[in-house]
Amino acid sequence: MFGLNQKDTRFLLIVIALTMFTPIILQPFPEGSAMAQFNAGYPDLMQRFAIFGIFAIGFNILFGLTGYLSFGHAAFLGVGSYSTVWMFKLLSYNVLPGLILAVITSALFALLIGYISLRRSGIYFSILTLAFAQMSFNLAFSVLTPITNGETGLQVYSNDPQYLMGENSLATTHFFGMAMSESWVLPVGGWEFTFNFGYYFSAVIAVLAFYLSLRIFRSPFGMMLRAIKSNQQRLNYTGLNARPYTLAAFVISGMYAGLAGGLMASMDPLAGAERMQWTASGAVVLMTILGGAGTLMGPVLGAGFIKYFENIFSKINENVLRSWFSILPDGLEDFLVTIVQPFVGKGWNLTLGLMFMAVVIFLPGGLVELGQRIGRLFKRKPADDKDSSAAVKPAE
Amino acid sequence: MDVIILQILNGLDKGSAYALIALGLTLIFGTLGVVNFAHGALFMIGAFCAVTLQKVLNLSTETLDETKLDFLGNPLKIQTPYVETWFGPEIGQMIIEWSVPLAILVAIPVMILIGFIMERGLIKHFYARPHADQILVTFGLAIVLQEIIKYFFGANPIQTPAPDAFRGSLDFGLLIGFDANAIIYPYWRLVYFLFSLVIIGGVFAFLQFTTFGMVVRAGMADRETVGLLGINIDKRFTIMFGIAAAVAGLAGVMYGPILAPNYHMGMDFLVLSFVVVVVGGMGSLPGAVLAGFLLGILQSFASMNEVKSVIPGIDQVIIYLIAIVVLLVRPRGLMGHKGVMEE
Numbered sequence: 001m002f003g004l005n006q007k008d009t010r011f012l013l014i015v016i017a018l019t020m021f022t023p024i025i026l027q028p029f030p031e032g033s034a035m036a037q038f039n040a041g042y043p044d045l046m047q048r049f050a051i052f053g054i055f056a057i058g059f060n061i062l063f064g065l066t067g068y069l070s071f072g073h074a075a076f077l078g079v080g081s082y083s084t085v086w087m088f089k090l091l092s093y094n095v096l097p098g099l100i101l102a103v104i105t106s107a108l109f110a111l112l113i114g115y116i117s118l119r120r121s122g123i124y125f126s127i128l129t130l131a132f133a134q135m136s137f138n139l140a141f142s143v144l145t146p147i148t149n150g151e152t153g154l155q156v157y158s159n160d161p162q163y164l165m166g167e168n169s170l171a172t173t174h175f176f177g178m179a180m181s182e183s184w185v186l187p188v189g190g191w192e193f194t195f196n197f198g199y200y201f202s203a204v205i206a207v208l209a210f211y212l213s214l215r216i217f218r219s220p221f222g223m224m225l226r227a228i229k230s231n232q233q234r235l236n237y238t239g240l241n242a243r244p245y246t247l248a249a250f251v252i253s254g255m256y257a258g259l260a261g262g263l264m265a266s267m268d269p270l271a272g273a274e275r276m277q278w279t280a281s282g283a284v285v286l287m288t289i290l291g292g293a294g295t296l297m298g299p300v301l302g303a304g305f306i307k308y309f310e311n312i313f314s315k316i317n318e319n320v321l322r323s324w325f326s327i328l329p330d331g332l333e334d335f336l337v338t339i340v341q342p343f344v345g346k347g348w349n350l351t352l353g354l355m356f357m358a359v360v361i362f363l364p365g366g367l368v369e370l371g372q373r374i375g376r377l378f379k380r381k382p383a384d385d386k387d388s389s390a391a392v393k394p395a396e
Numbered sequence: 397m398d399v400i401i402l403q404i405l406n407g408l409d410k411g412s413a414y415a416l417i418a419l420g421l422t423l424i425f426g427t428l429g430v431v432n433f434a435h436g437a438l439f440m441i442g443a444f445c446a447v448t449l450q451k452v453l454n455l456s457t458e459t460l461d462e463t464k465l466d467f468l469g470n471p472l473k474i475q476t477p478y479v480e481t482w483f484g485p486e487i488g489q490m491i492i493e494w495s496v497p498l499a500i501l502v503a504i505p506v507m508i509l510i511g512f513i514m515e516r517g518l519i520k521h522f523y524a525r526p527h528a529d530q531i532l533v534t535f536g537l538a539i540v541l542q543e544i545i546k547y548f549f550g551a552n553p554i555q556t557p558a559p560d561a562f563r564g565s566l567d568f569g570l571l572i573g574f575d576a577n578a579i580i581y582p583y584w585r586l587v588y589f590l591f592s593l594v595i596i597g598g599v600f601a602f603l604q605f606t607t608f609g610m611v612v613r614a615g616m617a618d619r620e621t622v623g624l625l626g627i628n629i630d631k632r633f634t635i636m637f638g639i640a641a642a643v644a645g646l647a648g649v650m651y652g653p654i655l656a657p658n659y660h661m662g663m664d665f666l667v668l669s670f671v672v673v674v675v676g677g678m679g680s681l682p683g684a685v686l687a688g689f690l691l692g693i694l695q696s697f698a699s700m701n702e703v704k705s706v707i708p709g710i711d712q713v714i715i716y717l718i719a720i721v722v723l724l725v726r727p728r729g730l731m732g733h734k735g736v737m738e739e
Contacts, residue, residue, distance in 0.1 A: 069528045123431050123527050127670050135716040143709025342547050353539030360533040
């Protein structure tokens with residue numbers, strides 16, 4: 001189905017089911033219970049799951065397949081956001097023109113940056129993309145202020161033209177009349193499930209993005225990109241020019257980033273230069289590596305994992321910790337609170353950094369590899385044999 | 397003419413910082429072949445050595461002075477730092493005032509130790525892994541170091557003033573025959589520039605004129621052969637990592653009075669330092685120093701109002717533009733050698 005083999009179709013259907021039921025899955029604890037703070041089923045967070053999922057899927061097409069480590073992908077995210085907000089300012093709050101423009105501008109931008117950066121590989125490529133992103137960030141902050149509104153960030157004002165705004169058009173971001181912020185709350189027993197249109201809109205786009213990346217992974221084009229990763233020199237000796245392929249991959253992943261940026265602006269009609277900063281580029285690298293670069297599901301898992309724990313960890317403060325450890329003796333309670341406190345709340349980035357280092361050191365395949373290893377523990381010998389035969393390296 | 401000299405001088409202090417960080421980066425890259433994204437964090441830790449020393453020196457005993465009242469009518473509290481009680485008020489006050497230069501003495505052992513721990517504990521395991529993995533793990537380390545500093549010192553910049561003796565400005569124009577007030581240059585920036593020259597000279601002299609340095613240079617040229625000659629090159633490279641960390645740390649210590657240390661200053665400088673290394677040529681020590689000063693000075697020229705009015709925004713992007721042009725026209729960098737990082 002959908003041009004996929006049976007295994008991939010099943011995989012895709014599982015992904016679709018998971019995304020559609022996310023508002024229920026992420027709400028496992030009843031309202032008002034002590035564990036309710038670990039629920040993640042509220043619109044804002046779910047939208048971020050979907051949007052950063054798209055961002056990471058796109059980054060993975062470049063890094064996972066070709067091995068080119070870009071440290072400047074946030075530039076495309078920012079360009080996408082700015083284009084979308086400009087469409088809001090000029091036309092109306094309908095997100096469709098904005099998203100289309102976001103994809104087009106980020107593609108053009110990626111074409112320009114990719115054309116120059118891809119002339120070098122390895123560390124030089126990383127530094128070139130980093131330099132480009134940092135340059136865009138600096139420009140957005142200073143000279144381009146008429147376009148980007150500098151430090152304040154771009155937003156829609158009441159005196160903007162908005163030529164397509166009709167009499168009864170919505171004054172918030174919408175998709176043909178369906179407001180992004182609209183939610184239906186479904187109370188079931190002690191549980192409360194929130195179904196948000198913005199989430200489902202991003203989720204549908206995320207599933208489409210995922211499907212496209214699945215097709216790319218399975219296509220001859222994807223095979224070519226993998227060949228570039230494993231040995232570019234040998235590819236050149238066979239008479240193939242690798243650059244058009246890497247450039248195509250770069251532009252595609254830039255378009256994904258632009259789309260994610262556009263969606264971000266669609267959920268909240270704001271765009272700021274800080275979205276282009278290189279720490280934002282670092283974030284998508286973290287997501288992809290943490291989940292598992294080069295795998296289909298990894299980047300999405302990584303994005304979800306980081307956004308979820310960012311949200312949960314940031315909420316834990318000293319009082320919450322004290323209430324957890326209150327059954328312990330006083331001395332031990334104080335000790336544990338002192339030990340744990342630097343890692344939660346504002347210290348979430350510390351935990352993230354440590355986790356990231358641990359993943360790079362011990363689990364280069366990310367969470368997906370972790371899952372595979374655990375799965376292998378429960379399996380019998382034959383599975384091991386199959387894996388080891390697949391892992392044999394080609395003769396050099 | 398005086399404007400040009402002024403801009404060159406203005407570029408020197410930033411250029412010195414770039415050159416020092418880039419020198420350390422190149423040392424690590426040239427010896428161990430590792431791309432160290434945590435090098436900016438080492439610069440930042442150096443600056444926080446000065447902050448820590450300043451805090452330690454300011455530890456005080458509190459006494460109540462019954463004769464005077466504060467604005468609430470309570471007896472006035474008088475803070476007396478321990479150093480003042482131990483060495484007497486005058487010498488104590490001077491020690492506190494000179495905390496930034498004194499921090500150099502603290503920073504050298506601390507930074508070398510941190511360098512050793514980093515190399516033996518983490519980076520050693522990444523020699524055989526691809527460059528992308530090295531970038532990623534040091535990037536993670538940079539985040540961790542940055543967050544640890546943020547936890548202990550908070551997110552706000554902390555002032556570390558220079559000693560009073562260096563607080564004013566030098567009327568440089570008078571010295572070389574221009575009008576008074578034409579070229580004004582703060583003393584501390586001059587100190588920083590001279591300091592960086594001493595450090596750079598020291599590192600080069602160490603590599604050029606000592607047996608140890610000779611072995612290290614031989615190892616940079618051909619690690620395998622040096623190893624086959626029965627020399628423990630790994631040990632020497634570890635020491636070089638410690639020295640590179642110390643160079644970054646010292647650059648940070650002395651930069652405190654120019655820019656109040658904050659936890660993300662390392663990252664800000666790191667991006668530029670990488671650009672500097674690339675422009676200078678990967679693995680070339682003189683290239684790193686030259687490019688550091690060159691870019692610092694060019695940046696200060698680009699931030700002149702006359703230039704900015706012709707090409708708006710050029711001051712923000714000049715360094716990156718130069719890097720892009722250099723990488724495309726002369727991929728090896730200004731002074732890069734053949735065969736270094738050319739895959």
